[in-house]
Every structure is written in C-alpha cells, then in structure tokens.
Amino acid sequence: MKDLKTCREEIDAIDKEIIALFEKRMHVAKDVITYKLAHDMQIFQKDREKEVIQKNVDRLEDKSLESYAKTFVQDTMNLSKSYQSTFIPLKKYEATEIKENFKVGYQGVPGSFSNQAMKSWFGDIEGINYPHFEDVYQALEKGEIDYGVLPLENSSTGAINDNYDLLTQYGFYIVGEQSITIDQNLLGIKGATLEDIKDVYSHIQGLKQTSEFLNAHHIEGHEYLNTAAAAKYISEAQNKHIGAIASSEAAKLYNLDIIAKAIQNDQSNHTRFIIIARQYEIRPSANRISMVFTVNHEVGALYEVMRVVKEHNINMARIESRPLPLSPWEYYFYLDIDGNLNQDHVQRALQEIKTYTNTFRMIGNYERKES
Incomplete structure (x- = not known):
C-alpha cells in the first residue's frame, strides 16, 4: 500500500500534466471557433460532441471508470464551449418605438381584468374584445390588431397553460408585461x-x-x-x-x-398579463427576457442550462414546462431571466445556453410593470 505522502506527490505531478494539456486544449478550442466564424460554419455540433465523448471513453483500460470518464470529457467540452462563446461577436439591439394608431385586442368584455391590464399598460384606450384566448392570437395573425393582452400567470393558482401553448403555436413575441392586483x-x-x-x-x-x-x-x-x-x-x-x-x-x-369584497384566498393575489406582438420590440427599459427551448431527454440536460444561468450571475425568475406534442414525457421549457439583451454577460449566457438545447426561440425582452 502506498503511503499518503506518495499518493499526494503523484496526484500533484499528474495535475501538473493535466493543467498543461488543459491550457493547450483551450488554445486549440480558440483556433476552432476562430476558423468557424471566419468561414460562417455552424458553431456547436451535438453529434460531434457525442463522437468525441465515446471515442475517449473507448480508450479506457479500466472500464469501471466509464461513467466518470464521460463526465470528465463532457465537463471539459463544456468549459471549451463556454470559452469559445466569448469570441462570438455581440449584437447591438436598436430600441423599437411603439406603433402609431395601434389597435389592441384582449380576451373578455369591458370590466374584465384583461381590460384593466390593457388600460394600465396602454392608457385609457378602447380595445377590441374577443371571447376566447385563441381569438386574440388569430386576430393578431390576421393583422386586425397590433397587440394582444393575455393573462399568463396568477400568483396563487399558477400558470395559465393555454397561453403558454398558444404563444409557441403562433410564434408571437412578448413585448411587455403588466402585473395587476386581483380583487375577486x-x-x-x-x-x-x-x-x-x-x-x-x-x-x-x-x-x-x-x-x-x-x-x-x-x-x-x-x-x-x-x-x-x-x-x-x-x-x-x-x-x-x-x-x-x-x-x-x-x-x-x-x-x-x-x-x-376581496374574497380571494390570497389577499396578495396578482395576475401577470403579457403584451404580445408579431415582431420583437426591445426598449432600453426592458428588464425581463423570456425564451422557450427543448433539450435531450436524458440525465442532466436541463441542469446544463440552469448551470449557465448561475455561472453568468443572472437571476432566473421562472421556469415552466409544457408537454411536447407527439413526444410523450418530453417538454418545452419556458424560462424567464432578468436582464437586457444589450448587456454583454446576458448575450454570452444566451449564446452558451443555445449549445445545450435542441431547439431555442427567444420570445422577448420587455419591461415589467405593476399597478
């Protein structure tokens, strides 16, 4: 049996080699991203990652270490991707002005909470009311209205799932959020x-x-x-x-x-309403970012996205899952984070998040208001 002092000396020598090889690998990773950017190539390739992991695992002599080797190689590749993302040029998002002579639609009738949310956001305007949530989406799709106002979440009863699903189905964007106190x-x-x-x-x-x-x-x-x-x-x-x-x-x-009066179970009862539009609208006051994505149906896939958010020191405000059509037990994930798309660390985090997702769509960067 080796004594502890000898073991520590051997580990120290091995670590010295690992660090030298790590530094060398990261420099090559930089060369890879530089080449891909210069030749307008796809930056991150999931199939290539799987090949690299398996190839390295196959090199093991002690097969009992296979699961540890997979984690080691995956973590090393994650660090490479994080480093590579710092070389991707950042975008500059120009501020968008609200349309003139716009029309707003909402679900319900005059006197509804949606009507109240509309007036809180846009001022004392006459909106167009529709019977069902989807009627608002269809009106926006047809160009009958420029904006729609819809409830997305209540503080005591949770998500209004129909609107999460419709938001993805129609591919519209969130351009604002209005939270109002709900006295039932x-x-x-x-x-x-x-x-x-x-x-x-x-x-x-x-x-x-x-x-x-x-x-x-x-x-x-x-x-x-x-x-x-x-x-x-x-x-x-x-x-x-x-x-x-x-x-x-x-x-x-x-x-x-x-x-x-005020018979609601929770006296701090609030409902979060979203303002939707056909296109992005981003303003300097925007402080919330929403996205929807899917990940591999495997251990740790969602964790990688959460890890990126944490490591970039970004507050995660909410995550919601909804079933993925035609794929039992797989899900869309709706993620809200605090930030503005013109913040460097936010852009870099989003670049990195995309590397861990199968599909990714930015839903909006918008201002949150309360009344």
Whole structure:
C-alpha cells in the first residue's frame, strides 16, 4: 500500500500534466471557433460532441471508470464551449418605438381584468374584445390588431397553460408585461344578499382563487367564459339566487351590488398579463427576457442550462414546462431571466445556453410593470 505522502506527490505531478494539456486544449478550442466564424460554419455540433465523448471513453483500460470518464470529457467540452462563446461577436439591439394608431385586442368584455391590464399598460384606450384566448392570437395573425393582452400567470393558482401553448403555436413575441392586483368580489343583482346566493359564475381562475370562500358558504361554482362576462350574464338574468365573481369595475358596468369584497384566498393575489406582438420590440427599459427551448431527454440536460444561468450571475425568475406534442414525457421549457439583451454577460449566457438545447426561440425582452 502506498503511503499518503506518495499518493499526494503523484496526484500533484499528474495535475501538473493535466493543467498543461488543459491550457493547450483551450488554445486549440480558440483556433476552432476562430476558423468557424471566419468561414460562417455552424458553431456547436451535438453529434460531434457525442463522437468525441465515446471515442475517449473507448480508450479506457479500466472500464469501471466509464461513467466518470464521460463526465470528465463532457465537463471539459463544456468549459471549451463556454470559452469559445466569448469570441462570438455581440449584437447591438436598436430600441423599437411603439406603433402609431395601434389597435389592441384582449380576451373578455369591458370590466374584465384583461381590460384593466390593457388600460394600465396602454392608457385609457378602447380595445377590441374577443371571447376566447385563441381569438386574440388569430386576430393578431390576421393583422386586425397590433397587440394582444393575455393573462399568463396568477400568483396563487399558477400558470395559465393555454397561453403558454398558444404563444409557441403562433410564434408571437412578448413585448411587455403588466402585473395587476386581483380583487375577486361576489356580485349579485340589486338587493340580493349572501344568504340568497346558491350558485356563482366566473372564469375557472376566479373560482379557484375564491374556493375557500365558496366552500365556507356552500356556494356552487360554475365555470364561465370570463369574470366580466359572468357579471354581464347575471345582470341580464336578474335572479337573486345566482352571483358572479368579478371585479368592482364589472359591478359598476353591469349595475350590480358587491355582496362580499376581496374574497380571494390570497389577499396578495396578482395576475401577470403579457403584451404580445408579431415582431420583437426591445426598449432600453426592458428588464425581463423570456425564451422557450427543448433539450435531450436524458440525465442532466436541463441542469446544463440552469448551470449557465448561475455561472453568468443572472437571476432566473421562472421556469415552466409544457408537454411536447407527439413526444410523450418530453417538454418545452419556458424560462424567464432578468436582464437586457444589450448587456454583454446576458448575450454570452444566451449564446452558451443555445449549445445545450435542441431547439431555442427567444420570445422577448420587455419591461415589467405593476399597478
């Protein structure tokens, strides 16, 4: 058995050789990226990586070290890619002005939270309302509107998955975000009391956000197209035994009483609305970046993306997964990070992230607002 002192001396000698070879390898990696950039070649090639890893693993004499060798070679290649990404020229993104005489569409009716979010972002404008989320996307695709306003996430009930899926399906971009406080109120016709209400109508999110109140008062919830449309419906029905869960603005618009105020489960209830457009719009005030990507269905694939974000000292604000059509148990990943595309470290991080993904699409770099 070797003594500890001898082992340490041998490791030190081996490390000296490894560092010399590492330095030499990194210099060659620089030569590779320089050549590829000069000849407009594809920078990173996944198939080539797999060949290199397997070729080196096959050189092992002690096959019990195979898994460790794979990790060693992969980590070395990751360092090379990170170093190579520093030689890729950075872009300069010019600021985009908001269109003149623009039209905005939203899902719902006047008095809805989407309508409120639209006015918070664009000011007191008359938008065009549509019954369903996809109607807004279709209107944008046809050129009927220039911007769409849609809910993407609620602080208490989570993601609104339909809009994540539609965002990818239609290939549009996020150009703004408006977060608004959501106070859900129980509305009824004039003179109705809490004891009168047996059934309520609202959007599924409204029902989820007020589930504790409804259960406590034994009120049956019924899903409706949206909160303001539910208020309009009970106003027209004039039945004191049915109510709606909607905003105070909807109560004013449809001449209803607020029977119980702020009945949401979470009193800090907020909904994040996105402003979508057909093209990128990037402004100096942009502070959030959204992207969607896919990775190999294998151990550590998503970790590599998260590692890049961490190593570039970027805050990851959110990650959401959605099923990949026709590929069971595989997913799109929607990732939000803080930053602006004109920041050098952000651009370098995004260049590196692309090397670990199968597909990658930048959804937008935009300003976040709260009201």
